[in-house]
Amino acid sequence: MSKVAILAEKPSQAKAYSEAISVKARQKTHIELNPCSTFPSGAIITWGIGHLVELKEPKEYKKEWTSWNLASLPILPDRFQYKVVKGMQSHFAFIKDLFNNPSISTIVNGCD
Numbered sequence: 001m002s003k004v005a006i007l008a009e010k011p012s013q014a015k016a017y018s019e020a021i022s023v024k025a026r027q028k029t030h031i032e033l034n035p036c037s038t039f040p041s042g043a044i045i046t047w048g049i050g051h052l053v054e055l056k057e058p059k060e061y062k063k064e065w066t067s068w069n070l071a072s073l074p075i076l077p078d079r080f081q082y083k084v085v086k087g088m089q090s091h092f093a094f095i096k097d098l099f100n101n102p103s104i105s106t107i108v109n110g111c112d
Contacts, residue, residue, distance in 0.1 A: 004107075006107075007045075013112075014031055
């Protein structure tokens with residue numbers, strides 16, 4: 001059977017969600033829930049810690065966008081690109097691996 005992954009906005013929100021259901025284990029990156037009537041195979045709650053991903057800065061697209069001037073406005077890249085926030089790489093990697101895990105059948109966005 002497959003599990004549900006729940007993404008909470010922040011750790012305190014994940015804790016509040018977990019209090020409604022029996023907790024199997026608490027880890028640094030997530031809370032694992034015991035199977036119950038709502039989640040027959042159990043669930044895993046993880047969280048964002050503020051923003052995990054952000055838009056790249058203009059200077060990361062083109063060298064000429066390093067300093068702003070009226071002639072270069074508006075700054076609109078052909079395709080917006082994203083990057084993981086500095087210091088959040090390991091938590092982002094955990095969430096990415098969790099969401100790509102074949103044992104996860106459903107992802108619930110439990111953010112605000």
